[in-house]
Amino acid sequence: MPRRRTLQGKSDLAAAVMEQDRPEDMAETMVGSLGPIGRLLTSIGVPKGSAVAGTTNPFTGNVKLNQGLLDQYSPEQAQDVLAHELTHSQQVKDKSYLQRILTLFDHEADEKEAYQVSENRAMKRRDIPLKSESR
Numbered sequence: 001m002p003r004r005r006t007l008q009g010k011s012d013l014a015a016a017v018m019e020q021d022r023p024e025d026m027a028e029t030m031v032g033s034l035g036p037i038g039r040l041l042t043s044i045g046v047p048k049g050s051a052v053a054g055t056t057n058p059f060t061g062n063v064k065l066n067q068g069l070l071d072q073y074s075p076e077q078a079q080d081v082l083a084h085e086l087t088h089s090q091q092v093k094d095k096s097y098l099q100r101i102l103t104l105f106d107h108e109a110d111e112k113e114a115y116q117v118s119e120n121r122a123m124k125r126r127d128i129p130l131k132s133e134s135r
């Protein structure tokens with residue numbers, strides 16, 4: 001499956017890192033860029049001035065990244081966004097179609113899990129300098 005074809009900058013970098021960190025998830029997931037219409041649609045209900053960094057299709061598990069926004073993030077933050085969306089992608093793939101529909105109405109548990117993934121990544125990054133300092 002062609003992935004990363006439309007990715008550039010920090011989104012492409014994040015995809016390359018995720019191919020190392022989560023090769024199976026990346027192999028199964030189409031990661032593309034969020035176009036102007038997608039950006040418009042995902043901005044509905046989002047506070048003015050902020051934007052959605054990434055989104056996962058609740059039926060296909062395909063991930064779209066807001067590349068313009070991700071380029072403003074640090075490389076690590078961009079990776080966290082993709083890690084978060086990859087977790088959603090796996091959640092979708094683990095579900096039956098009925099469960100996917102039901103998740104549209106209640107996705108709090110899935111959100112918690114996905115945020116935990118990016119939190120753990122951030123925590124791990126903070127651990128590395130701390131450990132080397134204590135040596």
Ligand SMILES: [Zn+2]
Nearest residue numbers: 084088111114
């Ligand atoms: Zn999420």
